[in-house]
Amino acid sequence: MTDTIDYFTEERSEEVVNASMGADISPRLAAVMTSLVKHLHAFAKDVELSQEEWAYAIDFLTRTGQMCDANRxxxxxxxxxxGLSMLVDAINHRxxxxATENTVLGPFHxxxxxxxxxxxDISLDGKGESCLFTGQVRDSAGNPIEGAxxxxxxxxxxxxxxxxQPGIQPKWNNRGIFVTGADGAYSFRGIRPVSYPIPDDGPVGQMLGALGRHPNRPAHMxxxxxAPGHETIVTHTFVDGDQWLSSDAVFGVKSSLVATMEAADDTAWRSTFDFVITRAEPAS
Known part of the structure; x- marks a missing residue:
């Protein structure tokens, strides 16, 4: 008498694939892949994915990979x-x-x-409306952080x-590092940021167009x-009133990160934003 063999069927596809994993693999890898197969197969069944749609998806992913290089x-x-980048960031930075919230790092750091x-003044190309950025770095008890x-x-x-734009903009244009003193205060001069489109000349841009979505990000710094002993914050401050705040192409806006931009005089702006950082959890 032969043992019953669990052949692949539409009804039991997920179970058969997940049962093929070895017994001695990483428990975390097993958990992640089990869930991935479960949801991927459920998706294909839910939409009754056609052969043509599957082939298009493979081609889309192939073209996406072909667009990747050292700069893109x-x-x-x-x-x-x-929205996956923002979701992973949110899960890992509760x-x-x-406390000041995180948002995506972006590709240009x-x-x-x-x-x-x-x-x-970190603006080296002489373009744009001047803006003074000021504020303070504090801990959760309100104490200023020195050396942030x-x-x-x-x-x-x-x-x-x-x-x-290498060769067009000066190197380090609109970039800089500042370290706080005993008062935790920071100040630097730059420009009032402007909104811009993410690169949309590849497969992702084509997908956005097909979905009726725009590629724009609201203006942000x-x-x-x-700071030693504290969680690192990776975030933006967004320009209040920007037209793309409610429809950021990468879903990076959080209401707590929208900063008021006030006219300082006839030729400049001022943006004030305080950062609250929390103690880092001890390594387990």
């Missing part, structure tokens, strides 16, 4: 516009009420930016980051705020 990551862009004294490192960057007045 189309798969991250795909993750961004599907913070108590009152460059390590090693120059460190400047407080008040330095604030890494900042944004696009220029034409909507491009310096790394997108990027911040990474870190």
């Amino acid at each position: 990551q189309e798969f991250i862009l795909l993750s961004d516009v599907l 913070r108590p009420s009152g 460059v390590p090693g930016a120059p460190e400047y004294p407080m008040g330095t 490192r604030i890494d900042v960057w944004c696009d220029n007045a034409d909507g491009y980051y310096d790394v997108q 990027h911040f990474i705020v870190s």
